Amino acid sequence: MAEATRSDGRLPVIILGGFLGAGKSTWLRHQLHEGRFAGYHLLVNEAAETPVDNLLLSGARKISVLAGGCACCAGLPDLLATLRALCDAASGKEAGRIAGILLETSGLADPGRIAAAMAEDPVLSRRLVLDQTLVLVDSLHGVQQLTAEDLARAQIEAADELILTKPAAADPVTLARLALSLSVLNPGAMLSAAEQGVAVPLPEPVPGLAPLDLPALGRSEPILPYRLDVGRDGGWVALSTWLSALLHARGDDIVRIKGVVRTPAGRLLLQSVRRVVQSPEILPDDDEALAGPAPEEGVIVLIGRGMDAERLALSWRRFGT
Numbered sequence: 001m002a003e004a005t006r007s008d009g010r011l012p013v014i015i016l017g018g019f020l021g022a023g024k025s026t027w028l029r030h031q032l033h034e035g036r037f038a039g040y041h042l043l044v045n046e047a048a049e050t051p052v053d054n055l056l057l058s059g060a061r062k063i064s065v066l067a068g069g070c071a072c073c074a075g076l077p078d079l080l081a082t083l084r085a086l087c088d089a090a091s092g093k094e095a096g097r098i099a100g101i102l103l104e105t106s107g108l109a110d111p112g113r114i115a116a117a118m119a120e121d122p123v124l125s126r127r128l129v130l131d132q133t134l135v136l137v138d139s140l141h142g143v144q145q146l147t148a149e150d151l152a153r154a155q156i157e158a159a160d161e162l163i164l165t166k167p168a169a170a171d172p173v174t175l176a177r178l179a180l181s182l183s184v185l186n187p188g189a190m191l192s193a194a195e196q197g198v199a200v201p202l203p204e205p206v207p208g209l210a211p212l213d214l215p216a217l218g219r220s221e222p223i224l225p226y227r228l229d230v231g232r233d234g235g236w237v238a239l240s241t242w243l244s245a246l247l248h249a250r251g252d253d254i255v256r257i258k259g260v261v262r263t264p265a266g267r268l269l270l271q272s273v274r275r276v277v278q279s280p281e282i283l284p285d286d287d288e289a290l291a292g293p294a295p296e297e298g299v300i301v302l303i304g305r306g307m308d309a310e311r312l313a314l315s316w317r318r319f320g321t
């Protein structure tokens with residue numbers, strides 16, 4: 001049986017946000033492994049139509065995937081409808097079995113807009129209470145994101161708690177400056193750090209260090225997901241070489257790549273954040289062992305600015321065949 005909801009009967013909601021590739025699924029996977037959020041219904045939102053993040057969350061008991069639209073804008077109607085359905089379930093057939101709802105947003109979402117939409121919805125505002133907004137900040141890319149992306153700043157401003165991810169590989173002074181800048185941008189938020197989801201100490205403050213001098217930002221081209229069909233019949237070496245070349249040439253525009261491909265070693269979950277290509281994760285061959293919908297093999301999603309899906313496909317076909 002899940003813990004009881006609030007004394008006023010409202011179901012607590014936790015929003016887990018952060019920029020593309022900040023480490024939301026990785027952090028959440030560790031918390032689930034540690035038994036946190038037991039009884040919570042997980043909602044995993046991805047802007048792309050080909051969901052991947054759920055593959056990391058096999059520790060979840062109940063999970064719904066909202067793919068094909070960011071939950072703060074194009075996917076908002078879908079999110080609100082799902083939240084209403086969960087409220088109905090929590091007071092009906094699932095009564096006493098849902099302790100709360102945890103929404104892992106897409107990396108393109110502003111959690112503040114989601115919170116506002118929930119508060120403005122006449123049904124949800126009576127049945128849900130926003131318990132916490134956790135926002136993860138990538139120690140390796142946070143300075144660049146804060147300097148160039150309005151969205152990264154909005155996410156930080158919306159947080160009750162900020163968690164610096166990937167601190168182990170970050171330069172200590174850059175990390176200390178990032179931490180200082182976060183506390184200037186959102187002085188009310190609790191700040192902590194976690195490596196692969198495990199809490200670690202914050203960087204030591206550096207005497208005399210100034211926070212980042214953040215420029216005013218104008219409107220920039222939107223960041224969008226692009227789907228690329230790379231086929232299911234191997235070609236792994238060609239694909240990894242092509243992706244490396246693509247990141248070399250267009251790494252400033254491509255913020256994130258993820259997808260599931262078949263290789264001689266099994267199916268791999270492939271990921272990159274900016275130009276950093278992560279070591280691929282081998283997925284079990286049994287779809288039943290994975291949370292949420294089965295992955296679409298041979299499809300990768302590139303998330304970035306100013307790309308052309310047809311030109312990407314043409315470039316891959318020329319290279320990979």
Ligand SMILES: Nc1nc2c(ncn2[C@@H]2O[C@H](COP(=O)(O)OP(=O)(O)OP(=O)(O)O)[C@@H](O)[C@H]2O)c(=O)[nH]1
Pocket residue numbers: 018019020021022023024025026027053105106107108165166167169194195196197256258271272273278279
């Ligand atoms: N070294 C290190 N790598 C991490 C850490 N957290 C996440 N990563 C890596 O960063 C990449 C992105 O992690 P995810 O957890 O998928 O990030 P996300 O925020 O869910 O990504 P999106 O949903 O696409 O925005 C993966 O390759 C992770 O292995 C960390 O604390 N340390």
